[in-house]
Amino acid sequence: MGEQTISFSEAKRVVEQAIDEGKLALLVGNCVVRYDGRAASKLSEGDRLLVIKPDGTFLVHQSTKMAAINYQGPGARVSTQVGDEALVVKAERSKPLKETIEVFFKSVQFAGVFKMKDDSKLKLFGSERELANLLMQDLGLIEPGLMPLKQESDVRKGSIDILARDALGKLVAIELKRRNAGLDAVTQLHRYVRELAERKDERVRGILCAPSITANAYTMLEKSGLEFFKLDYEIGNPSAKIKGLQKKQKTISQF
Amino acid sequence: MGEQTISFSEAKRVVEQAIDEGKLALLVGNCVVRYDGRAASKLSEGDRLLVIKPDGTFLVHQSTKMAAINYQGPGARVSTQVGDEALVVKAERSKPLKETIEVFFKSVQFAGVFKMKDDSKLKLFGSERELANLLMQDLGLIEPGLMPLKQESDVRKGSIDILARDALGKLVAIELKRRNAGLDAVTQLHRYVRELAERKDERVRGILCAPSITANAYTMLEKSGLEFFKLDYEIGNPSAKIKGLQKKQKTISQF
DNA sequence: GCGATCAGCGGCACG
């Protein structure tokens, strides 16, 4: 396999059948790819895999990397055209923006169409939301006397993962990260705390809750009067429950 | 096509050949998928496309959406196992983290292996970096007398897209966004300006330069004492020029 | 290697 060649007209028929019957089309062949839309790109000759899904999703994959080198989301209109020297497969979208991908096949190794019956949805465990649910059950793990007020509380600008009140009655905004926290996490929390402090006209503490934090982020966090709590949470064992939380440092908030 | 079935042993042979010979393997069939690693997931029965690239990339696609429902990046070790009721294709990675995907095929519609010779790299136009290059040619477009100092200047925390000095000799940090700027863009610029002001011990202006900005972001920007400059740059038509820089730009469609 | 940021980010949930 991989040596033979499929005629352009046969490949065209395959793509059109997929579109007509709501099936998946797969093409493998030597091609050039052009894109014009939010940006513009050109990919010169090489062997690629083209995936066309029933919903209009259009993916051009090279032989390496996870991400498609050119793509178009659901809603694309796919058309084919047979020329003398190339089979052109085009995907056009106008919805959020006018976008076009054109794949110029010089030769086609394979073209297939497949029925794809699938009503299942992914069940995911270990998301940040799930972590928040667990934490909400007992914020005392973070700090004695910490009482939950609200989860996913909308601030005018963004939303706070967990809003709570500490033993002294102070508002506490908790930002949760399921992985190593960086500068962005700190600035995000900082923004929430400032927003909230202004709205409520009272001092608000901010706690960044993550399995780890970068050195830069920790420096900035301290300078902003925010706090960090290390989640004793094994990345890679998401189903395991949180083993309790170690308080690393506590600073008096300046707000 | 799509009705026939391929034997597990033949499918296994196809996958192993792909691994051995550095080729692309494609499998289509009815399967259940399990993932355990940074999170955990289960996807119950349905028809899916499995893509196995020579570099170890492992993609499970459903019939809709752009993103793979389960995946593993380059470096995965792929193995297969034939059982009585299922063909199991497994991808394991230990590198950044121990991760495992298992695909349990109940039936296989198609299995193919393809040579994928490809030495080409994508040429992309309209990236933020390219925009910065264009702007650096004439910052006077943003404001008369604005002189470029440095591009991609590293601050301790992050990097400023463009650093300049205005007609009055004041430092100006310019944050460039190629699309609608949101709250994050404002906080990011704010962080840079504060950092820079502290380091240089002088007042620093901050200009957010984007085709548009959300209302919330603009409010926060004003409250932070930052400025906004609308890039006259058509999103979705990157071959169009930035207004005022037209003479110096080349068209995208020249290749 | 880690760290920070961009991405044609995609996808989701909420107003």
Added chain:
DNA sequence: CGTGCCGTTGATCGC
């Protein structure tokens, strides 16, 4: 619809 933000984010570049 847009806005905001998480993501098994991925990919890139700089240190």
